[in-house]
Amino acid sequence: MKKIALALAALTAAATPAFAQDEAAPFNGAHVSAVVGYDKLDLNTSGVDNPDGVTYGVNLGYDLQRGNVLFGIEGEVTESSAELKVGNTVVASASRDLYAGGRLGYVLGNTAVYGKVGYTNARIESTVGNENGDGIRLGAGVEHKFGQNFFGKVEYRYSNYEADVTRHQAVAGLGVRF
Numbered sequence: 001m002k003k004i005a006l007a008l009a010a011l012t013a014a015a016t017p018a019f020a021q022d023e024a025a026p027f028n029g030a031h032v033s034a035v036v037g038y039d040k041l042d043l044n045t046s047g048v049d050n051p052d053g054v055t056y057g058v059n060l061g062y063d064l065q066r067g068n069v070l071f072g073i074e075g076e077v078t079e080s081s082a083e084l085k086v087g088n089t090v091v092a093s094a095s096r097d098l099y100a101g102g103r104l105g106y107v108l109g110n111t112a113v114y115g116k117v118g119y120t121n122a123r124i125e126s127t128v129g130n131e132n133g134d135g136i137r138l139g140a141g142v143e144h145k146f147g148q149n150f151f152g153k154v155e156y157r158y159s160n161y162e163a164d165v166t167r168h169q170a171v172a173g174l175g176v177r178f
Contacts, residue, residue, distance in 0.1 A: 033175025
């Protein structure tokens with residue numbers, strides 16, 4: 001019985017640093033969040049008002065924190081309400097936007113500041129047909145952990161697509177970490 005008690009005590013003592021590392025690394029693991037924000041497309045066409053609207057969607061990812069450094073991969077699917085109108089007629093609208101990329105950041109307590117980069121593919125639906133555009137997204141953000149598993153974040157994102165189309169977004173998100 002003494003041997004079992006000593007073995008349990010040794011296992012408990014050995015496991016304690018592992019639990020401490022988890023607490024010291026609040027950004028480790030998988031996460032999912034809902035995002036919403038402002039979306040502005042720049043079509044680089046003279047005489048046309050650039051459409052803007054609301055973007056909304058879901059973001060999934062996995063982060064690994066080592067010391068104060070944060071490494072992450074993420075994917076996102078969003079929609080947009082941005083529409084291009086001629087008079088009162090909608091001639092084109094921003095549709096879904098797919099994103100896959102990574103992020104690198106610095107952690108201070110329960111807050112992370114990060115930059116992100118990745119591939120993005122946007123769909124524009126119009127009266128003459130639908131088009132998909134490949135591009136690159138660059139962004140920066142701040143994420144803060146609330147409680148055990150919840151977090152909030154704000155981001156600015158710039159995307160540059162084919163055909164000289166660019167996009168600016170400012171979004172906020174709420175999520176949960178697993």
